[in-house]
Amino acid sequence: MKKLLYLLLATAFLSCNNERVLQLPEIESAEIIEVLDVSPAYIFYDETQPDSTLFNRKNLIGTTNWLVNVDKRLTLKQAIPHIQYLQDKRKKASMHKNEAAKNYFTCNDKSIKSLGFFEFTDVNYTTDVELDENQNTGNHRTLLIHFFNDDNFTLNEFMGDEQVKSDKVNLKQHFNFKYFFPYSRTNEKISVILSFDKKMSFQKYISIREKMNYFINRKNVIVNEEFIY
Incomplete structure (x- = not known):
């Protein structure tokens, strides 16, 4: 599973034949270090875009747990609208819905030098x-x-x-x-x-x-x- 997660994250670095680097936020010690049955979304920091973000959600599968990879350099003003979009998309899903599927932010866990995850499934951002x-x-x-x-x-x-x-x-x-x-x-x-x-x-x-x-x-x-x- 760990290899799969690294593979998913590696795809963030290549988009439209251009190299893109996504810097994940760091956490001291994650409560969750493994998530199964996942699909990723990416919110890149991109100064060429009007709001300095590039949002890639094309790999999301509605019935899976979603790993949302947000560049740590983005402000909340830049990132939250995309996160709200994903949450709304999850709530409005009707066909092939998985009630047990959750949403996570992907992070770098400093304590284990690997990936960790922060769940935000039930958070309502206003x-x-x-x-x-x-x-x-x-x-x-x-x-x-x-x-x-x-x-x-x-x-x-x-x-x-x-x-x-x-x-x-x-x-x-x-x-x-x-x-x-x-x-x-x-x-x-x-x-x-x-x-x-x-x-x-x-x-x-x-x-x-x-x-x-x-x-x-x-x-x-x-x-x-x-x-x-």
Whole structure:
């Protein structure tokens, strides 16, 4: 299977007899290192294109797991529209649909020096709509986190409808479990809503999402809708 995956990725380097290099995002240690029954899509960085992207989806097979290969140099503004297109295509598929098929970002796993995969099947990307910090968050604890492109992020914490914390801090200094979850009640439900600067690189986005997943346990849930603006 590993040889097959490398073969699939190698096809990214040749398109229309022109050599194209796709730089995959790096992750520290992937939770998923093997995916079977796959077909690939590619989002290249190409400065000759109006939006600096070249989207190749001709090898996708609807009943398979999709490996979406995104060049790490692209911004979210450039990459997300193509990703949304693929998600919409998957949802609208009617014939020969495989309900168990999933979507993954392909990454370079630094810990094993091989491929790793980040699942995004259920993520709903919302673009150009800012997260409403005054939205009704129910009766439980909610963290609204916005990541800027300048290595800062804001955290707004709500307990039901009451805002109990509002900070803007440095990513390198405060991006850790203890900052986000300084205490934890036995049966407390904590929802985490994420939003990102649209100018952020895909590499930085994947790095943040990988680390956020490490912070999550059975009591903490990352809401499926992510905001890009």
